[in-house]
Amino acid sequence: MRLGVTAARPRGDQRDDGDRRAARGLDAWLRLLTLHDQHDLADAEPDTMRFRLYHLPARLARHARRRFLRIERTGPWADAFTTSWRRLTDLPAVT
Template sequence: VTEPVRRAIRALPEQVWHPALNQDGTLRESAEVAELTGMTDLAGYPAGTRIIVRRERPHPGAQLSLFDQDEGLRHQVFLTDTPITSGSAQFLEVRHRGHATVEDHIRCGKTTGIGRFPSRRFPVNAAWLELSLAAIDLLAWTRVLLLDGELAAAEPKKLRYRLLHVAARITRGGRRLHLRISATWPWRHELAAAFHRLAALPRPAS
């Protein structure tokens, strides 16, 4: 948010601000969206570039710039080349905010192996990449199908510490599988619940 953008935001009349939306189309509380296209210099950007701004009441503990502190609102600005005929500022802002989850997954992927390759040889790194992508997929499906609460949204580092690196054994007896895990491990119930959910999943068709 540069000084020209700040001046443009301050110059926007109230009637051009529209309620922001959530991903499901409902109104986002205490948030509004407006378009700054034509109010700032976009020289050097491709023709058709648009600039969208969202303002909202900051959540407790949010880090605010001096501009945001002065205005009492948190501002976020982004550029897009989507034509005006293809999307309102409200729709584009929802789409842009949803893309943040993609960036989160990329960041998690970098901590699961794709952030650093082990070799100078391409075939070795190609194999490493395939294994890392498989691990990322397995973690994603584990969170969706087997975990709930805090762990359902946990990042790889937390999952490794709480579940993946725990000392445990799977044994078989009485035609059943049993999970043997230390009774003092703080997340033993979450891990046991994940195994029960895994066992209850329907078998893939052959």
């Protein structure tokens, strides 16, 4: 038995692990920066975030070389999404 030697994993598995880590980090920062006062989403699991915020019914519309995300106001989590979006866009740019 050799110590300190690990089996090589296929490259696809390594990429998937990195993607999962990045997604978890983005979810954590989103909750920390923008959803801290939303009691249902402040401590939400990634699956909950995905089903409540990322699968929100919306339409992407184009007009005059601009894109608009049209979110239904009657959606159950539309207010949380728009509040989160406003807070993200109000953050200062990194220099």
